[in-house]
Amino acid sequence: MTVRRIVGPLALVVLLCAVAVAVYFSTRDAARQRAASAVVIVHGLVGSEKEAYLRDPLVLDELRKNGFDLRIETAGSRDMATRADLKTYDFAFPAGAPAGARLKTLVGAHDVYTPFFTPMTVASWKPIAQILMVNGIVRREGSQLMIVDMPKLLAAEISGKRWHDFKSSQAYDVDKSVLVSTTDPRKSNSGIMYAALASYVLNGNQIVDDRAKIARIQPEINGLFLRQGYEESSSAGPFEDYLEIGMGKAPLVMIYESQFIEYELANPSDRNGDKVLLYPKPTIYTKHTFVPISANGDRLGQLFVNDPVLQHLAVDHGFRIQDTAYSRAFWKKNGIAVPDELIDVVDPPSYEFLETIITGVERAFAQN
Numbered sequence: 384m385t386v387r388r389i390v391g392p393l394a395l396v397v398l399l400c401a402v403a404v405a406v407y408f409s410t411r412d413a414a415r416q417r418a419a420s421a422v423v424i425v426h427g428l429v430g431s432e433k434e435a436y437l438r439d440p441l442v443l444d445e446l447r448k449n450g451f452d453l454r455i456e457t458a459g460s461r462d463m464a465t466r467a468d469l470k471t472y473d474f475a476f477p478a479g480a481p482a483g484a485r486l487k488t489l490v491g492a493h494d495v496y497t498p499f500f501t502p503m504t505v506a507s508w509k510p511i512a513q514i515l516m517v518n519g520i521v522r523r524e525g526s527q528l529m530i531v532d533m534p535k536l537l538a539a540e541i542s543g544k545r546w547h548d549f550k551s552s553q554a555y556d557v558d559k560s561v562l563v564s565t566t567d568p569r570k571s572n573s574g575i576m577y578a579a580l581a582s583y584v585l586n587g588n589q590i591v592d593d594r595a596k597i598a599r600i601q602p603e604i605n606g607l608f609l610r611q612g613y614e615e616s617s618s619a620g621p622f623e624d625y626l627e628i629g630m631g632k633a634p635l636v637m638i639y640e641s642q643f644i645e646y647e648l649a650n651p652s653d654r655n656g657d658k659v660l661l662y663p664k665p666t667i668y669t670k671h672t673f674v675p676i677s678a679n680g681d682r683l684g685q686l687f688v689n690d691p692v693l694q695h696l697a698v699d700h701g702f703r704i705q706d707t708a709y710s711r712a713f714w715k716k717n718g719i720a721v722p723d724e725l726i727d728v729v730d731p732p733s734y735e736f737l738e739t740i741i742t743g744v745e746r747a748f749a750q751n
Contacts (some may be wrong), residue, residue: 424452425679428466430478430572431457431617432639433671436700437476445692451683459616460572461741464489474680476673478572478618478639481579481734483672496673496684498694499702501641502725503576503669505531505563505661506622508630510554512659517551521661527720531661533584536563540610541603546634555634560610564621565637567614568741569748572669573621574614577637578604578740579731580667588665591732597739604740605747618642630657639669641701644719648699651718665727671702 429437436442437455446453458466460477464485469475475486480497487495512529515521520535539561547556568574582591585600608614615621622642625633643660647653673688675681687693694704698713711723731737 421450422447422452423450423679424454425473425677425683426454426471427456427474427476427680427683428458428463428469428472429455429476430460430671431619432478432573432641433476435645436697436702439696439700442693442696445690445696446683446686449686449690451679451686457617459570461570461575469676472680473677474673474675474683476671478669478671479575479731480670480672481575481731481737482572483670483674485734486672486674490674490676492675492681494675494681494684496675496688497670498673498684498687499697499704500668500670501639501702502666502728503573503580503663504638504640504643504666505663506625506636506638506643507634507659507661509657509659511630511634512661514546514549514552514555518549528722529659529661530664533580533663533665534588536561536663537581537584537607540607555630559634561635562607562611563635563637564611564624564633565608565614566618566621567616568608569745570616571618573618573637573639574608575737575741576667576669576731577607578744579737580663580665580729581607582732582740583665583667583729590730591736591740594736594739597736597743601740601743605744608744609747609751622646635661639701640721641703644701644714644721647719648701648717654718660721662722662725665729666725667729667731 434455434457437453443453460479460482463475463477464482469490475490477483477486483495512521515531516523519532520539521529521531523529540563544561546552546559546561563577565577566574568578581604582597582600583589585603586596591597618639621633621636622638625636625638626646640660673684675684694706695709697704698710703710707723714721732740
């Protein structure tokens with residue numbers, strides 16, 4: 384066999400291999416370019432209570448699989464509604480249906496989406512809960528659930544009661560006013576929700592629906608916030624004080640249930656300590672309302688509601704979703720003791736009347 388007869392076929396094989404490699408890399412690069420062009424960058428304003436969820440690598444990966452590269456900035460729910468640059472974003476994702484309704488009107492959105500929600504709760508401590516139980520403000524239902532009677536707790540706050548005034552207060556015998564620590568309602572939704580809940584109770588267990596009713600209860604609502612002193616602008620602040628400083632600084636803290644669940648999921652060894660979650664009766668839900676501003680924002684809102692991976696990841700971060708069976712199974716599997724459902728839940732006032740209440744709080748701060 385001559386050299387030419389050997390080299391010829393080899394050269395053909397090499398040529399074919401080279402062509403195949405070239406075609407492979409060309410096809411791969413084209414696929415990458417198509418994939419890159421299919422992914423759109425979306426910018427949004429979000430409440431800080433959702434930041435951990437929206438920065439979760441698993442959430443970001445699922446969004447990219449569905450064509451979205453997420454960019455977020457945190458802002459207070461009330462602040463979002465006063466921004467002049469809303470149209471430069473693809474969506475706003477505040478905490479609370481009233482803020483969502485206001486934003487929907489401002490940006491002219493056809494629809495809004497509620498991927499998940501969470502009840503407002505009070506983070507406390509077993510010695511504090513025991514004092515309140517002895518004094519008829521807290522009671523236990525079942526083996527885990529502890530209910531705080533909001534009319535009685537608000538009455539103690541408004542009357543200027545101090546912790547050492549309670550019967551059997553040896554575990555917290557201090558000359559501090561009985562107060563629920565909140566965020567600043569002028570900036571943060573969790574503080575606003577406390578004002579909304581207080582307005583319902585102080586209005587005779589009715590949602591306030593006119594300014595005359597608000598005027599009657601406004602001084603009492605103002606006092607709930609003025610007597611606290613400095614208030615954080617983010618829901619993360621009071622909860623961090625609760626975790627890091629403890630009972631001395633924060634005996635009662637208004638938080639989202641999702642914050643407590645998320646902490647327990649991340650710190651299972653800390654579940655048997657003195658921390659306890661109290662459920663106000665009545666309580667109020669925070670509905671995390673997604674407000675699309677652009678067409679891409681609308682597609683993203685639908686994805687958050689309908690994608691099962693994103694829904695289940697929300698439960699990983701403590702939120703409640705419409706699929707209650709999944710939530711119950713998840714809580715049971717992970718040893719999270721929370722009620723399946725809450726039955727004494729009230730709605731906040733409309734945005735107009737809630738804004739009237741918060742404006743009244745603003746004036747009270749300005750005068751002090």
